[in-house]
Amino acid sequence: MNIYRMLPAGYAAGLLFMVLAMPQRMVAQAQQRVVTPNDTLVSPEVSPDHRVTFRIYAPKASEVAITGDWISQGRGTGGNLRKDDQGVWSITVGPLVPDFYSYTLTVDPELLVDFASRSIHETAITAKAMIKAYYNQAPHYSYFTGCSGGGGQALSEAQRFPGDYNGIVAGAPANFPTHMWPGELYAAWVTHRDPANMIPNEKLPLIANAVLAACDSLDGVKDGVIGDPRRCNFDPATIQCPGPDGPNCLTAAQVDSVKKIYAGLKDPATGKLFWYGYERSSELGWPGHINNPFNIPLNYFKYMAFQNPNWDWKTFDFTNPKNFALVSEASKKLGPVLDSTDPDLTPFKKLGGKLIQYHGWIDQNISPLNSISYYESVEKTMGGEKVTQDFYRLFLAPGMGHCGGGAGPNTLDGLSALEQWVEQGKAPDQIIATHATGGKVDRARPLCPYPQVAKYKGTGSTDDPANFVCTSESSKSAK
Numbered sequence: 001m002n003i004y005r006m007l008p009a010g011y012a013a014g015l016l017f018m019v020l021a022m023p024q025r026m027v028a029q030a031q032q033r034v035v036t037p038n039d040t041l042v043s044p045e046v047s048p049d050h051r052v053t054f055r056i057y058a059p060k061a062s063e064v065a066i067t068g069d070w071i072s073q074g075r076g077t078g079g080n081l082r083k084d085d086q087g088v089w090s091i092t093v094g095p096l097v098p099d100f101y102s103y104t105l106t107v108d109p110e111l112l113v114d115f116a117s118r119s120i121h122e123t124a125i126t127a128k129a130m131i132k133a134y135y136n137q138a139p140h141y142s143y144f145t146g147c148s149g150g151g152g153q154a155l156s157e158a159q160r161f162p163g164d165y166n167g168i169v170a171g172a173p174a175n176f177p178t179h180m181w182p183g184e185l186y187a188a189w190v191t192h193r194d195p196a197n198m199i200p201n202e203k204l205p206l207i208a209n210a211v212l213a214a215c216d217s218l219d220g221v222k223d224g225v226i227g228d229p230r231r232c233n234f235d236p237a238t239i240q241c242p243g244p245d246g247p248n249c250l251t252a253a254q255v256d257s258v259k260k261i262y263a264g265l266k267d268p269a270t271g272k273l274f275w276y277g278y279e280r281s282s283e284l285g286w287p288g289h290i291n292n293p294f295n296i297p298l299n300y301f302k303y304m305a306f307q308n309p310n311w312d313w314k315t316f317d318f319t320n321p322k323n324f325a326l327v328s329e330a331s332k333k334l335g336p337v338l339d340s341t342d343p344d345l346t347p348f349k350k351l352g353g354k355l356i357q358y359h360g361w362i363d364q365n366i367s368p369l370n371s372i373s374y375y376e377s378v379e380k381t382m383g384g385e386k387v388t389q390d391f392y393r394l395f396l397a398p399g400m401g402h403c404g405g406g407a408g409p410n411t412l413d414g415l416s417a418l419e420q421w422v423e424q425g426k427a428p429d430q431i432i433a434t435h436a437t438g439g440k441v442d443r444a445r446p447l448c449p450y451p452q453v454a455k456y457k458g459t460g461s462t463d464d465p466a467n468f469v470c471t472s473e474s475s476k477s478a479k
């Protein structure tokens, strides 16, 4: 891949394949004709509803040494072309369903498989074949990186198609959507049960500040970031108004909402956790969920689970056992296709695959506890921490939101760490993450392989990664 990084910035030449075809057929076509930029290949044999759509930018063969790797970038919502300013080209997977999350009433099971996993696999096969045809040489290494929906695709690849990639970066993976989507919608329902239960946006900083006041120092550094929110037991009742409602306190109904959002969605019959609550210190990211529901979980219910576009989420009481049973049934029915939670990564490991996963601790969309749960399930299945960390490491990022953002170091180069691991056998003992303000890096810190955490050595700037060390003082599944 490095060779591509040497290409001049703004390098615009290349081939754009806009493919609307079954991939194998498309490869055959591509080899038979001269392809020009912005060319569109369409297979007449495929109906418009069954199509794999993606684009490839490939540097001209005359301008690159053919020693490269390729990167496929998974995308939650797909469609955009990715080419960074160093000239690294990548293959970007586009939406499989024309209107993606706006699913059609007649759910086509084949389309669902395309959407969930097959498209990514077909893209890998097709892209490798096209690279070979175009450059007369197969890529030396193949990588996949994605966050959110793309992170879910990343784990699906490791589980379902272990031979597709040598290395995979899975960021904040949405790999358990049939539980995650109900859990997301639950937070919206909690605040809409009654107008009194709504938490005004203006009060979110009040809660976030109270959480920090209670828990910021637990990690040894007072820096606006909580190292491991599982250790924070902040009780919102401590900021409940002693009298009437006011701007600097919460009403009893608002306290109840906050408690429920922290607690997560539970089976009302058994009390068993169905999906995790939001972490303490993630409050500033709540507006997109508690005011109006995020469209993705809403459309899951409307189109995939219930097939009723008029379904009214506001009147769907999640604590009613009959309603919850419907949620659970939908998960059982759709989970085998949509979810990627298989903890057995034996085939991927045997093929030499390496997997780096990361997740922000204040992720406002996907719970970091799901990443921990999946990682620990793999450890259990694969035979323990050492065996697992030989090929799979999870990095939790304190103060990082969903795939980025937040007061903590929230930007990392997982792909470079992955390359070193795959190509030089150098496993990442830490990955440096940075935080920038106005384009200028003002904080950097190591992220450590779970269950290790970064601990301040006690002297020097807390924004200098050299003053932190990865230690094993964290406990697994503290919550």
Ligand SMILES: [Ca+2]
Pocket: 215, 216, 217, 218, 219, 220, 221, 222, 223, 224, 225, 226, 227
């Ligand atoms: Ca702190």
